[in-house]
Amino acid sequence: xxxxxxxxxxxxxxxxxxxxxxxxxxxxxxxxxxxxxxxxxxxxxxxxxxxxxxxxxxxxxxxxxxxxxxxxxxxxxxxxxxxxxxxxxxxxxxxxxxxxxxxxxxxxxxxxxxxxxxxxxxxxxxxxxxxxxxxxxxxxxxxxxxxxxxxxxxxxxxxxxxxxxxxxxxxxxxxxxxxxxxxxxxxxxxxxxxxxxxxxxxxxxxxxxxxxxxxxxxxxxxxxxxxxxxxxxxxxxxxxxxxxxxxxxxxxxxxxxxxxxxxxxxxxxxxxxxxxxxxxxxxxxxxxxxxxxxxxxxxxxxxxxxxxxxxxxxxxxxxxxxxxxxxxxxxxxxxxxxxxxxxxxxxxxxxxxxxxxxxxxxxxxxxxxxxxxxxxxxxxxxxxxxxxxxxxxxxxxxxxxxxxxxxxxxxxxxxxxxxxxxxxxxxxxxxxxxxxxxxxxxxxxxxxxxxxxxxxxxxxxxxxxxxxxxxxxxxxxxxxxxxxxxxxxxxxxxxxxxxxxxxxxxxx
Numbered sequence: 001x002x003x004x005x006x007x008x009x010x011x012x013x014x015x016x017x018x019x020x021x022x023x024x025x026x027x028x029x030x031x032x033x034x035x036x037x038x039x040x041x042x043x044x045x046x047x048x049x050x051x052x053x054x055x056x057x058x059x060x061x062x063x064x065x066x067x068x069x070x071x072x073x074x075x076x077x078x079x080x081x082x083x084x085x086x087x088x089x090x091x092x093x094x095x096x097x098x099x100x101x102x103x104x105x106x107x108x109x110x111x112x113x114x115x116x117x118x119x120x121x122x123x124x125x126x127x128x129x130x131x132x133x134x135x136x137x138x139x140x141x142x143x144x145x146x147x148x149x150x151x152x153x154x155x156x157x158x159x160x161x162x163x164x165x166x167x168x169x170x171x172x173x174x175x176x177x178x179x180x181x182x183x184x185x186x187x188x189x190x191x192x193x194x195x196x197x198x199x200x201x202x203x204x205x206x207x208x209x210x211x212x213x214x215x216x217x218x219x220x221x222x223x224x225x226x227x228x229x230x231x232x233x234x235x236x237x238x239x240x241x242x243x244x245x246x247x248x249x250x251x252x253x254x255x256x257x258x259x260x261x262x263x264x265x266x267x268x269x270x271x272x273x274x275x276x277x278x279x280x281x282x283x284x285x286x287x288x289x290x291x292x293x294x295x296x297x298x299x300x301x302x303x304x305x306x307x308x309x310x311x312x313x314x315x316x317x318x319x320x321x322x323x324x325x326x327x328x329x330x331x332x333x334x335x336x337x338x339x340x341x342x343x344x345x346x347x348x349x350x351x352x353x354x355x356x357x358x359x360x361x362x363x364x365x366x367x368x369x370x371x372x373x374x375x376x377x378x379x380x381x382x383x384x385x386x387x388x389x390x391x392x393x394x395x396x397x398x399x400x401x402x403x404x405x406x407x408x409x410x411x412x413x414x415x416x417x418x419x420x421x422x423x424x425x426x427x428x429x430x431x432x433x434x435x436x437x438x439x440x441x442x443x444x445x446x447x448x449x450x451x452x453x454x455x456x457x458x459x460x461x462x463x464x465x466x467x468x469x470x471x472x473x474x475x476x477x478x479x480x481x482x483x484x485x486x487x488x489x490x491x492x493x494x495x496x497x498x499x500x501x502x503x504x505x506x507x508x
Contacts, residue, residue: 007133007173008133008166008169008170008173009131009132009133009134009135009169011162011166012096012097013096013131013135014094014095014096015093015094015129015131015135015136015137016134016135016136018135019132019134019135019136019137020094020136020137022066024136025136025137025138026065026066028132028134028136028138029063029065029136029138031176031179031180032063032132032138032172032175032176032179033175033176033178033179034063034070034072034172034175036175036179037072037073037171037172037175038070038072038080039072039073040072040073040171042171043061043072043073043168043171044073044075046061046073046141046164046167046168046171047059047060047061047073047074047075047141048075049164050141050143050160050161050164051075051076051143053157053160053161053164054126054143054153054157054160054161056076056124056143056144056145057076057144057145057146058074058075058076058077058120058143058144058145058146059074059075059076059141059142059143059144060073060074060075060077060089060141060142060144061073061074061130061139061141061168062087062089062127062139062140062141062142063130063138063139064084064087064089064090064093064137064138064139065084066084067083067084068081068082068083068084069081069082069083069084069087069089069090069139076144077120077144082115086113086114086115088101088110088113088115088122088125088127088140088142089127089139089140089142091109091127092127092128092129092140092142093127093129093130093131093137093138093139093140094129094137095129098126098127098128098129098158098161098162099125099126099127099129099140100125100126100152100153101124101125101126102124102148102149102150102151102152103123103124103148103149103150104116104122104123104124104125105123105148106148110122110125120144120146121146122144122146123145123146123147123148123149124144124145124146124147124148124149125142125143125144126142126143126152126153126161127140127141127142128140128141128142128161128162128164128165129165130165130168130169130172131169132169132172133173138172140165141161141164141165141168143161193216196216197216197217197218199216199218200218200297200298201218201295201296201297201298202215202216202218202219202222202295202296202297203215203216203218203293203294203295203296204216204219204293204294204295204296205291205292205293205294206230206231206291206292206294207289207290207291207292208254208257208282208289208290208291208292210230210231210232210251210254211229211230212227212228212229212230212231212233215227215228221269222266222268222269222296222298223237223266223267223268223269224268224269225237225269231247231250232247235247237266237267238264238265238266238267239264239265239266239267239273241265242264242265246262246264246278249262250262250280253280254282254292257282257290258282259279259280259281259282260278260279260280260281260294261277261278261279261280262277262278263275263276263277263278263299263303264276264278266296274298274300275298275299275300275303275304276296276297276298276299276300277296277297277299278294278295278296279294279295279296279297280292280293280294281293281294331345331348332345372398372399372400372401373398373399373400373401373409373437373447373449373506374394374396374398374399374437376401376406376409376410377394377413377435378394380410380413380414380417381394381413381417381433384417384420384421384426384433390432391425391426391431391432391433392432392433392434392435393432393433393434393435394434394435394437395434395435395436395437396435396436396437396438396439397437397438397439397447398437399437399439399447399503399506400506400507401506401507402506402507405482405505405506405507408477408478408481408482409477409482409506411473411477412474412477412478412499413451415470415473415474416451416474416497417433419470420433420453420495424453424494424495425453425454425455425494425495428455430455431453431454431455431494432453432454432455433451433452433453433454434450434451434452434454435449435450435451435452436449436450436452437449438450439503440503441500442500444502445502445503445504446484446500446501446502446503447500447501447502447503447506448498448499448500449498449499449500450496450497450498450499451495451496451497451498451499452494452495452496452497453493453494453495453496454493454494455493455494474486478499478501482501482502482505482506483501483502483505484499484500484501484502484505485499485500485501486498486499486500
């Protein structure tokens with residue numbers, strides 16, 4: 001906060017006794033950072049004007065330190081400081097009123113002073129106290145002449161010097177406020193650096209050209225390497241298998257100004273490579289550029305655990321597939337030579353194949369890399385889509401499917417597809433099925449799937465579709481397992497089925 005007229009020490013008041021204690025006084029003086037005011041242009045203008053206004057050859061802004069007095073601004077004087085023991089201003093700063101010495105040779109306080117008996121041969125001195133806003137004496141604004149001046153200063157000169165001394169203190173106040181702000185910023189920065197250095201991961205910042213201007217202490221603790229100046233500087237520490245692609249991905253993200261995330265192996269100071277998660281986020285700057293902030297977190301233990309889990313999951317998946325194969329083989333074996341059970345055996349095997357498809361779909365190592373409802377339906381209905389792929393149309397929103405939901409979904413749409421193959425759209429050469437997925441729907445956080453068959457060439461509900469096992473299966477899967485609801489309606493052209501389930505039931 002800048003010092004204003006209202007916060008200046010009142011003119012005509014002696015300094016506060018509390019701050020006349022030398023330790024207290026020097027503590028206040030240090031807060032001004034007066035070293036930064038040496039040869040200050042504004043102070044130089046003030047002393048030049050003071051000398052001209054009072055018609056003296058010398059004028060100074062003086063601060064009194066522990067063992068010396070320093071001239072922050074001066075005119076007509078070569079020396080930048082003198083010992084405190086010879087200081088006139090050390091006396092002036094303690095007074096309630098300006099110190100006027102008309103003839104130093106005749107003043108017993110100064111007659112033997114080296115500045116009087118020798119150069120610069122001070123005779124006349126007028127010092128106006130510089131007192132801090134809390135009352136600490138700091139020094140004086142003075143004018144000096146080498147000739148005695150019995151008449152001292154005129155009333156106008158006295159008033160003018162008072163105004164100039166107040167201007168000096170305002171400049172001091174600006175400097176003090178600046179120093180306080182700088183100290184506060186430095187303190188906050190130090191705290192921030194300590195905090196960032198203490199986090200378990202590497203943290204850094206840089207510009208939009210890839211130049212790094214800060215890397216926390218964890219970098220050296222982890223890698224033992226010198227602080228990098230750019231991302232490419234630490235590319236040599238990335239495992240050779242990931243190095244080229246990782247650097248290319250980072251450069252692309254930087255050019256596009258998009259958030260970056262990558263898993264790489266980083267060489268540690270013990271000579272071992274460990275998996276780390278590298279993230280970088282761009283932040284818009286006021287000048288239109290971008291500043292990047294990033295972290296590098298060790299995920300080696302989690303990565304190895306994930307690999308072990310994937311290995312176990314793959315082994316379990318392989319065994320489950322074998323179980324499916326054994327079951328279908330047993331069904332075929334027991335149905336052999338028994339034509340009366342063949343239709344049931346065929347339906348049961350088809351249901352098991354649908355479950356197998358769902359199982360393949362949600363496996364973590366599935367090379368297709370998809371886990372949405374559209375993809376699952378495409379897999380399940382592929383056998384019915386015809387050679388040209390024109391019999392099944394799947395449209396709408398992308399909805400994530402979790403492993404728990406995949407099995408009931410496979411049963412639901414397998415049942416609808418087999419019914420369509422027996423009695424509905426797939427039983428006719430020009431029959432078609434359209435599926436629309438909507439999220440959200442029904443004004444809730446739900447997913448709706450509309451199954452519509454067309455070109456069925458039947459009237460009303462077929463006799464074969466009485467409430468039987470298929471209907472009970474749909475109800476069990478939709479309502480019991482997924483917590484949803486469904487409706488069926490038959491028209492002259494085919495069947496319409498509306499299914500609505502909570503999003504949470506599908507993503508689990």
